[in-house]
Amino acid sequence: MPHEVTPRVIVVGAGIVGCSLADELTARGWTDVTVLEQGPLPAPGGSTSHAPGLVFRTGPSRTLTRFAAYTVEKFSSLDVAGVPCFEPVGGLELATTPERLADLHRRAGFAASWGVSGEVVGAARCKELWPLLDESVVLGGFHTPGDGLARAVLACRAQLDRAVARGARFLDRHTVTGVAREDGRVTGVHTDRGFFAADHVVSAAGFWGPVVGRMAGVDVPLQPLAHQYARTRPLPELSGASAEATRPILRFQDADLYFREHGDRIGIGSYAHRPLPVDPFAVPPYHEARAAGREMPSSYPFTEEDWAPSWAECRRLLPALRGTEIESGFNGVFSFTPDGMPLLGESRELRGFWLAEAVWVTHSAGVARAVAEWMVDGRPSIDVHDCDVTRFEEAQRSPAYVRERGSQQFVEVYDVIHPLQPMERPRPLRVSPFYPRQQELGAYFLEGGGWERPHWYEANAPLVAGLGELPARDDWAARHWSPIAAAEARATRERVALYDMTPLRRLEVTGPGALDFLDRLTSNNLRKKPGAVTYTLLLDESGGIRSDLTVARLGPEHFQVGANSPADLDHLLRHAPDDVHIRDITSGTCCVGVWGPLARDLVQPLTGDDFSHEGFGYFRAKRTHLGHVPVTALRLSYVGELGWELYTTADLGLRLWDRLWEAGRDLGVIAAGRSAFNSLRLEKGYRAWGTDMTCEDTPYEAGLGFAVRMDKEHFTGQDALRARPEPTRTLTPLLLDDPAAVVLGKEPVHLDGVPAGYVTSAGYGYTLGRCVAYAWLPAGLAPGTGVHIEYFGEKLPATVAEEPLFDPGMSRLRR
CATH class of the missing domain: 2.40.30.110 (Aminomethyltransferase beta-barrel domains)
Incomplete structure (x- = not known):
């Protein structure tokens, strides 16, 4: 049989991600893989070369937990010359405050949800697991026996050897100087040692990712920061240690510290210091760093002034440290993104150029598997939407934003974070035209996608008195919540309320091929007359739910699409033929949801058009005027009440709000926030994509089979759905x-x-x-x-x- 030709792949960076990716790609038959590394192998000087190797799997992100679980599974099967690449010493997270102990119970819940074995234990058990602890300081801990230490450089070597045996090549001391392209596709990379042709280029360059991205003309929104790591002198209590580590890796999150053994020494990492941002374009190459007396490019001088408070906390927790000093320390550089998640996927601007960036050792093998599946099979086997390179809004990509949010992610690494807790800065960034009126009404704002989103309004506080006794909430459930939300929900059910729906993404799809294009990509029947609104699903080839869309046909070749994220726009743009034009109109428009049994009483007097049920049916669209304001009205509701979504241009938004507010005074109209909105939509069972369902779930599993028309002409995912079992x-x-x-x-x-x-x-x-x-x-x-x-x-x-x-x-x- 002739040898099958596989795509030519260049991986930039031979750290833990690059080595893992080469192994995963070659294991899937893509053997023409070249890994280019500017430093010397096996320890080229990036973050992997100094990583302490802690692998804690459990966290609020199911995706990251699954990445970490695969990393443990894979590294546990690898060794180099008999030395294992993973030591399952376990993990122990300590609580020294009641709030932290409560959070450890929450983390134990995450572990149970995501399939990780762990338990909350008392102070005495913590002492058994770590005899050097001062038991009086500790209230309890979360013990995860399957966590442990990854020997990152060894894991690189083991995977490098396997990839090379399958045909890959690794070339060190090759610095990439440019990315070649033609007709919107990558064609290879230039290096200081010549040109390498490629069909795919993957940037796995770690904190140098923005540098490689700039060469490709691709934005890489990550911020490198320096992080303190120190080793003590030998401790008598650990003398005679026969192994590198035997005790669990230890987190003292109340003081932003972690600990691991290095034989008879203890290694200590600190997130307690001020953020120390690093300019990726100023990080020297390996030989320059060595010439300047640094061990590696990612190792910066230890800043003693930042260490002193942490050292005091270390000695408080571990009394044995009071008799010793720090023997060595450095500030190691690694990557943070504005939301703390990796950057994965293919660039639309330059086809064939992929990112596998902002990845820690903890998640490295899992990320590599997902990216390899994506490249070879067209999709990862697990949902990675919260890691997708397309997830950030344009307003979230400025260097100032990335630096500020990335630095805040560093500060919050070990903080107890409420699921509704917003970033503090920079705010406000994006506001709807209704923002001045919302402020006047005392809106309590949270933030999402850069938007200020009212969750309730203090102006509605007097309505709480009419509710009767509401159940008391625990401290956690009471955060970012108010009983006012209950009053707003009731007012929506009984009268009418205005909801700011401006942050919902709106796309305009036009052109001769628009109908065929949208109908082919989505699951429901869109071949309806202008004026129809259709709830439909954007599926992938396996039948998984990429997104859910609301499509309004405003004209024969004109559609307004309600979407979820920038990834939806990216997906449509990737697949649009030349006779289809797609435009994101979100920022230039706004939307008010007018919902409640009195919604028609409010809206009808403002227009000459018929808003009766007979004249304006459910899931219909109409262009009209409300007073002086031209609007696109969609009769649908995410809260289960009569009403409309009313869209207009941003310049007329305030006028629209004021007209509705004035007309609704006699009806008892209120402004209502997202807290009430979420309650009402849950009562109706309306799904939220990305939370309730993702590409791992089919419409029939998610209870959305009504949005699938299997009898229509072919659509993406149709064949896979036919083949799926019950x-x-x-x-x-x-x-x-x-x-x-x-x-x-x-x-x-x-x-x-x-x-x-x-x-x-x-x-x-x-x-x-x-x-x-x-x-x-x-x-x-x-x-x-x-x-x-x-x-x-x-x-x-x-x-x-x-x-x-x-x-x-x-x-x-x-x-």
Whole structure:
């Protein structure tokens, strides 16, 4: 048989990501892989060369936990000359404050949700695991036996050897000086030792990623920062150590510190110091760093003044350190992004140019597998939307933003972060035209995608008195929440409310091929007359849900698409033919949701067009005027009440708000925020993409089969859906039994005493008087089935419910 020709791949960077990627690609048959490294192998001087190797798998991100779990699995199978690449010494996270101890219970919940073995233990058990601890300082800990230490340089060598055996080549002391392109595709790279042709180029250059990206004309929004790491002198208590490490890796997060053994010494890392940003364009190459007396380019001089407070905390926790000093230390450079997640995927601006950046050793093998699958098979086997290079808005890509947010990510590495907690700076960045009125009404703003988003309005505080007794909330559930949200939800159900929907992404799709294009890419039937609005799904080739869209056909060749993220725009642009034009109109437009039983009473007097049910049916669109303001009105509702989304241009937004506000005074109109909005949409069972379902889930598993028309002409994912077996898991509605109980999302769900799934979205249903939680659980659970949701270590009883929980006859929407 003739030898199959595989694509030519250049990987820039032979750190842990580059070596892992070469191994994963060659294992899948792509053997024409060249890894170029500017430094010497096996330790070329990037972040991998100094990494302490701590692998803690558990965190709030299911994606990162799965990356880390694969890294442990893979490295545990590797060795070099009999020396293992991973030591499963376990992990121990300590609590010295009640707040941290509560958070460790939350982390134990994450572990159960994501399939990691771990338990919260008492101070005495912590002392057994780490005898050098001062037990009186410790309240408890979270012990994960399967975590441990990765020998990163050895893991590089083991994977390098396997990749080379399959045909890959590794060339050190080759500095990439340029990225070649032609007709929007990468064609190779220039180096100081010649040109290398390629069909794909992957930047796995670590904190040099922005440098390589600039050569390719591709934005790489990461900020390198320096991080202190020190080693003590030999400790008598560790004398005679026969192994590099035997005790669990230790986190003292209340002081932003971690510890690991180095034989008879202890290594200590600190996030407690001020952020120390590093300009990636100013980091010297290996030989220049060595000439300047530095061990490697990623190793900066130890700043003693930053270390003193941390050293005092170290000695407080580990009394044995009071009799010794620091023997050596350095400030090691590694990468942070504005949201703390990696940067993965192919650039649309330069096809064939991929990023595998901002990746720590912890997640390295998992990331490499995902990127290799993406390149070879066209998609990763797990959801990586929160790592996608396209996820940031344009407003989030400025160097100033990346530096500020990246630095804040460093500060918050070990902080207890509430799921609703926004970044503090730079704010406000993006505001809707209604922002001045929202401020006047005392809006409590949180932030998403750079947008200021009202969650409730202090102006509605007097409405709380009419609610009766609301269940008291625990400290965690009470953060970024107010009983005003309950009043706003009730006002929406009983009267009418204005919701700022401006942050929802809006795309304009036009051209002779627009209908065919959208119909081919999505699951529902879009071949309807102008004026129709359709809820549909953007699927991948495996039938997984890439996104959900609301498509309004405004004219024969004119569509307005309600989308979720910049990735949706990127996907459509990648696939659009020449006769289709796509434009993001979000920033130039705005939207008010007018919802409630009195919505028609508010809107109808403002227009000469017929807004009756007969004249303006559900899921219809109409262009009209409200007073002096031209609007595009879509009759649909994400809160389960009569109403419209009203769109206009940003310059007329304030005029639209004021007209609606004035017209609604006699109807008792209020402004309502996202807290009430989320409660109302959960009561109706409306899904939130990225939270309730992702590309790992099919429409039938997610309860969205109604948005699939299998009898229409071919659409993306159709063949895969036909071949799929019956679902074994489904998104299942739960009601907590205790009217006072609240969960927030990502908690494990126990069925018959064992974890069987996890919560996606959750929130209190004020109309129902119960907390609503949606969870991925085994298929076929009958309504009435009892389960338990683990919330901060407490198992709360809940019951499988039948959906929709509210207004099953849809009479409130179709009146």
